Amino acid sequence: MTERATAPVRVFIVDDSALVRQVLNQCLNDHPRIRVIGMAADPLYAIEKMRRDWPDVLVLDIEMPRMDGLTFLRQIMAERPTPTIICSTLTEAGTDLNLQALAAGAVGVFTKARLGLRQSLENLASGLIRSIEEAARTRPVLLPLSQAKEKTSALPATPSKTTERIVTLGCSTGGTQALEFILRQLPRDCPGIVIVQHMPARFTADFARRLNSLCQIEVREARHLDRVHSGLALLAPGGLHMQLKRSGAHYLVEVLDGPAVNRHKPSVDVLFRSAARHAGGNALGIIMTGMGDDGARGLLSMREQGAATVAQDEASCIVFGMPKEAIRLGAAQAVEPLTRLPALIAQFSDNPRAS
Numbered sequence: 001m002t003e004r005a006t007a008p009v010r011v012f013i014v015d016d017s018a019l020v021r022q023v024l025n026q027c028l029n030d031h032p033r034i035r036v037i038g039m040a041a042d043p044l045y046a047i048e049k050m051r052r053d054w055p056d057v058l059v060l061d062i063e064m065p066r067m068d069g070l071t072f073l074r075q076i077m078a079e080r081p082t083p084t085i086i087c088s089t090l091t092e093a094g095t096d097l098n099l100q101a102l103a104a105g106a107v108g109v110f111t112k113a114r115l116g117l118r119q120s121l122e123n124l125a126s127g128l129i130r131s132i133e134e135a136a137r138t139r140p141v142l143l144p145l146s147q148a149k150e151k152t153s154a155l156p157a158t159p160s161k162t163t164e165r166i167v168t169l170g171c172s173t174g175g176t177q178a179l180e181f182i183l184r185q186l187p188r189d190c191p192g193i194v195i196v197q198h199m200p201a202r203f204t205a206d207f208a209r210r211l212n213s214l215c216q217i218e219v220r221e222a223r224h225l226d227r228v229h230s231g232l233a234l235l236a237p238g239g240l241h242m243q244l245k246r247s248g249a250h251y252l253v254e255v256l257d258g259p260a261v262n263r264h265k266p267s268v269d270v271l272f273r274s275a276a277r278h279a280g281g282n283a284l285g286i287i288m289t290g291m292g293d294d295g296a297r298g299l300l301s302m303r304e305q306g307a308a309t310v311a312q313d314e315a316s317c318i319v320f321g322m323p324k325e326a327i328r329l330g331a332a333q334a335v336e337p338l339t340r341l342p343a344l345i346a347q348f349s350d351n352p353r354a355s
């Protein structure tokens with residue numbers, strides 16, 4: 001019998017509850033491809049142990065003594081980016097902490113029950129194990145800081161003029177950080193943007209509101225038959241597909257239910273294929289960080305219909321999965337770092353082939 005080719009994922013648990021540490025340790029160590037290499041009751045104890053043996057994946061609580069989990073996560077991501085999964089009683093559906101954790105660099109968020117904690121953790125175990133294995137395949141990177149200023153009330157209203165130029169963005173793991181970096185730098189006269197980010201239904205509205213508060217452009221969750229126009233970015237609702245349609249001189253989005261495509265709903269492929277059909281050479285398609293291959297074939301369809309197409313480069317991706325597949329298929333005309341994407345989008349309103 002040959003030795004296993006893949007070493008187990010090495011996990012460190014930070015949680016102030018001894019019961020949580022005990023149950024997670026048992027659940028995770030029972031899995032043959034995961035090994036818990038250490039535990040700590042708070043981040044300051046954790047960092048001492050981690051520096052002696054750095055983990056592949058960090059499982060982190062938020063509410064802890066001496067330092068809260070989000071502060072620790074931001075510190076880790078600034079000093080030594082590490083795939084991190086938040087597991088907390090505070091990250092209930094709809095709370096801003098979910099978005100803060102993702103924006104800080106977490107690759108997953110799990111909510112522990114306040115009552116029946118042991119049973120709750122055991123019920124979470126299979127999903128947590130799957131997320132740990134996926135997290136181990138990610139590569140967190142230090143994202144450059146945006147120079148954009150926060151929106152102020154003195155800014156003029158979003159222009160209502162429709163643009164014939166359309167930008168489509170597709171991303172998954174790591175996309176929340178990448179989208180914030182891009183959208184915060186866009187001017188208010190940038191072309192209309194439609195976005196699919198793989199994200200559960202309960203997250204997308206809050207994520208759009210967060211982006212809207214940070215950006216000069218308007219950002220919101222898409223509604224069925226919304227018009228797409230300059231200065232506006234529409235985010236596909238979690239749990240629904242979004243596709244582009246043309247109505248006369250204007251573009252609209254259709255928000256529809258349906259089966260998952262490439263295991264995702266919303267699916268990047270659904271958006272990109274609709275852009276290929278209805279926008280053709282008036283569209284710019286950008287596929288960004290994410291696991292799997294959703295969007296790669298759709299981007300190829302866009303290129304075949306005359307659209308400009310770009311893939312994010314490996315060095316700036318958290319997960320070089322979706323862009324890698326698009327490049328392999330010949331779907332991307334250009335491969336660009338994240339830092340170049342805001343300028344490409346801003347230029348596209350004047351020149352659809354700007355590069």
